[in-house]
Amino acid sequence: MRLASLALVSSLVACVPSPAEICHRGVDLECTRRFECEPDAVKTSDGFRGAYGTSLEACRPLVAAQAKCDEKVSQDELCTGADTGKAFDLSQASACSSERKAQACADFIDPSKTPASCSLRCR
Numbered sequence: 167m168r169l170a171s172l173a174l175v176s177s178l179v180a181c182v183p184s185p186a187e188i189c190h191r192g193v194d195l196e197c198t199r200r201f202e203c204e205p206d207a208v209k210t211s212d213g214f215r216g217a218y219g220t221s222l223e224a225c226r227p228l229v230a231a232q233a234k235c236d237e238k239v240s241q242d243e244l245c246t247g248a249d250t251g252k253a254f255d256l257s258q259a260s261a262c263s264s265e266r267k268a269q270a271c272a273d274f275i276d277p278s279k280t281p282a283s284c285s286l287r288c289r
Contacts, residue, residue: 185244188259189235190226192244195263197225203271245288252288259287 183191201209201222208214219225230236238244241254261283266274273279 182256185238185241186235188241188244188256189233189238190230192259192263193226193229193233193235195266197222197229199266199269199271199274201225203274249288255287255289258283262287 197218200214200218204214209218217229219228233246241256242252244254244259245252262281265281265283269279269281
């Protein structure tokens with residue numbers, strides 16, 4: 167019985183991604199949607215290229231380095247900027263990710279249309 171309980175706990179823990187993996191997933195979503203949704207005039211601008219690179223393949227390592235994904239040790243370190251020092255909520259972050267993936271491009275690029283779950287991922 168003890169081994170079965172230990173195996174169950176181990177499998178549940180194994181399902182929770184590391185903070186670095188959570189960060190990389192967020193970067194992947196942001197880069198993918200930016201390159202899908204932004205008009206060509208924006209994607210060729212110096213500002214966009216500085217922030218996201220010139221291609222989806224270039225975007226991922228660039229944004230991950232800016233976010234310091236590989237340095238994340240605890241989930242709470244995923245709360246940055248104005249959210250620094252707050253507690254990270256994985257369920258709200260998952261909801262935010264799902265909702266951002268489902269958004270129409272016009273809504274994705276409009277900051278006023280950011281899903282409410284995204285503002286709840288750090289509290």
